[in-house]
Amino acid sequence: xxxxxxxxxxxxxxxxxxxxxxxxxxxxxxxxxxxxxxxxxxxxxxxxxxxxxxxxxxxxxxxxxxxxxxxxxxxxxxxxxxxxxxxxxxxxxxxxxxxxxxxxxxxxxxxxxxxxxxxxxxxxxxxxxxxxxxxxxxxxxxxxxxxxxxxxxxxxxxxxxxxxxxxxxxxxxxxxxxxxxxxxxxxxxxxxxxxxxxxxxxxxxxxxxxxxxxxxxxxxxxxxxxxxxxxxxxxxxxxxxxxxxxxxxxxxxxxxxxxxxxxxxxxxxxxxxxxxxxxxxxxxxxxxxxxxxxxxxxxxxxxxxxxxxxxxxxxxxxxxxxxxxxxx
Amino acid sequence: xxxxxxxxxxxxxxxxxxxxxxxxxxxxxxxxxxxxxxxxxxxxxxxxxxxxxxxxxxxxxxxxxxxxxxxxxxxxxxxxxxxxxxxxxxxxxxxxxxxxxxxxxxxxxxx
Numbered sequence: 001x002x003x004x005x006x007x008x009x010x011x012x013x014x015x016x017x018x019x020x021x022x023x024x025x026x027x028x029x030x031x032x033x034x035x036x037x038x039x040x041x042x043x044x045x046x047x048x049x050x051x052x053x054x055x056x057x058x059x060x061x062x063x064x065x066x067x068x069x070x071x072x073x074x075x076x077x078x079x080x081x082x083x084x085x086x087x088x089x090x091x092x093x094x095x096x097x098x099x100x101x102x103x104x105x106x107x108x109x110x111x112x113x114x115x116x117x118x119x120x121x122x123x124x125x126x127x128x129x130x131x132x133x134x135x136x137x138x139x140x141x142x143x144x145x146x147x148x149x150x151x152x153x154x155x156x157x158x159x160x161x162x163x164x165x166x167x168x169x170x171x172x173x174x175x176x177x178x179x180x181x182x183x184x185x186x187x188x189x190x191x192x193x194x195x196x197x198x199x200x201x202x203x204x205x206x207x208x209x210x211x212x213x214x215x216x217x218x219x220x221x222x223x224x225x226x227x228x229x230x231x232x233x234x235x236x237x238x239x240x241x242x243x244x245x246x247x248x249x250x251x252x253x254x255x256x257x258x259x260x261x262x263x264x265x266x267x268x269x270x271x272x273x274x275x276x277x278x279x280x281x282x283x284x285x286x287x288x289x290x291x292x293x294x295x296x297x298x299x300x301x302x303x304x305x306x307x308x309x310x311x312x313x314x315x316x317x318x319x320x321x322x323x324x325x326x327x328x
Numbered sequence: 329x330x331x332x333x334x335x336x337x338x339x340x341x342x343x344x345x346x347x348x349x350x351x352x353x354x355x356x357x358x359x360x361x362x363x364x365x366x367x368x369x370x371x372x373x374x375x376x377x378x379x380x381x382x383x384x385x386x387x388x389x390x391x392x393x394x395x396x397x398x399x400x401x402x403x404x405x406x407x408x409x410x411x412x413x414x415x416x417x418x419x420x421x422x423x424x425x426x427x428x429x430x431x432x433x434x435x436x437x438x439x
Contacts, residue, residue, distance in 0.1 A: 030395070030402060031359075035379055037401050038360035061376075071380045 009036050012058050019068035028071065036061070079143045087143045094135045103128040104301075111293050174239050181235035189228045192221060213273045220261060227258045243313040251310040259303040263296060345373045345381065347423065350408050350416035353391060358403040382406055390415055 013032050017025040036057055043053035061067055069076050079087050106127045110120040195211045212221065231254055237247060265271035329337075348371040352362060363378050385391045390412035396403050408416065 031379070031383070031404055034401060034403050035359055035375070038358075039375065042360070067376075070376065071383055073380075073384065 008054055008058060009033065012036070012061070012064055016064035016068045019065050020072060028068075075147060077147075079140070079147055083143050083147055087139060090139050091136055094139070095132060098135060099128060099132055102131050108294075108297055111297065112290055114289075174242065178235055178239040181238075182232055185228050185232050185235070189225055192224060192228075196221075209276045209279050210273050211276050213270055216265070216270070220265060223261065224258065227254060230254060231258075243310060243317050245314055248307075248310040248314045252307050255303045255307050259299065263299065266292075266299075267296065341372060343419070344423070345371065345377065346385070347416060347419045348373075349378075349381065349385065350390065350412045350419070353406050353408045353412075356394070356405040356407040358396070358405050362406070385412065 013029045013036075016032060017029045020028050036054075039057045039060075040050070040053045043056060044050060048056070066076065068074075103124050106124045107120060110123055115123070192212070196214070196217070197208070197210075234247070234250060234254060237250075241247065262271065345366075348366055349362065352366065357365070359375075359379055359382060362382075363373065363375055366373055366378075382391065386393055386406065390409055391406045392409045393404050393406050396405050
């Protein structure tokens with residue numbers, strides 16, 4: 001004979017017991033029945049009808065799966081404190097290293113295959129998105145399984161060698177950057193001027209042939225030289241004040257001022273001297289298009305990285321300011 | 329009582345429930361009776377903590393159990409094992425040490 005109330009208890013016990021391994025179920029079921037029975041009795045003694053008492057007791061016990069987890073000491077979290085940091089380091093490292101390489105490779109491959117711009121970015125986005133999901137999912141699955149397996153797995157042990165070096169915000173730390181920038185920019189400007197007069201490439205008559213189109217001297221070469229001069233001033237500004245958001249924006253503008261005209265001139269065929277191309281035998285058969293694409297991509301990548309680098313240094317410097325105050 | 333106070337009180341009482349169970353169960357008893365008697369003498373514990381705790385202590389060999397089927401409802405009676413008795417001794421000694429230390433702190437001798 002089963003009353004409706006008894007059925008409710010039966011269903012609860014069944015639902016809770018099914019979260020346990022088979023051999024433990026019967027004992028656990030009896031224990032839970034005892035507990036429910038005693039609690040229902042206590043409520044009935046204080047005047048509640050049996051059905052209401054039973055219902056109230058089960059409501060108080062809550063979700064049978066959560067109750068079983070509590071009895072079993074089973075984690076109700078996906079990844080607990082023991083593995084969380086190891087998991088986080090692994091996933092962020094994977095995303096930071098694998099994702100940009102893969103997306104860059106897809107962009108390059110699509111561009112080399114001559115796909116339209118929209119298609120290049122669409123396929124890079126879809127590959128990047130599915131790869132990010134995969135990179136996050138598989139380590140999480142493995143860690144969730146390890147979290148639930150008995151015994152202690154190898155835990156990532158922290159040692160003091162892992163401490164990051166404190167970024168040097170002082171002028172001393174930036175002096176190296178300043179010298180490197182000035183030397184590089186000076187050489188760059190020198191090469192631009194020198195190629196117009198004494199380039200190593202000569203035609204059959206023995207006259208040296210400029211690499212860049214001589215027509216550009218009317219406007220664009222002076223423009224680039226001015227931008228390089230501004231870059232030098234900018235490098236000095238970084239040395240004096242350190243990175244901040246204003247300088248990060250100036251860095252972006254300088255990069256745009258240089259990269260956009262250079263790319264436009266290059267892709268529209270105005271940048272390089274046609275006579276120079278004749279002498280070196282361009283285009284080099286099939287390879288010509290590919291080499292041009294790689295140059296464009298490398299150029300864009302360097303400019304974009306320079307802008308991102310400025311932002312990163314600005315953010316780091318802001319984050320590190322509390323630390324440097326502490327050192328004073 | 330605000331949430332912060334409640335959580336600190338819970339932290340403070342967590343270990344004492346184990347000790348209270350081990351001492352109280354020198355006389356065999358079942359879950360609900362134990363819950364009533366502990367709360368009756370002022371060791372505050374709720375059913376959601378006590379029942380899983382009994383199961384865990386049994387698994388660790390600190391309690392032994394036996395089903396009593398004399399009445400209409402079968403009940404699991406727990407009793408402190410020799411290992412549980414030993415642990416109760418260690419915990420009691422530590423409890424008294426803490427009590428003495430806190431007493432010294434509050435009377436100003438320790439500072």
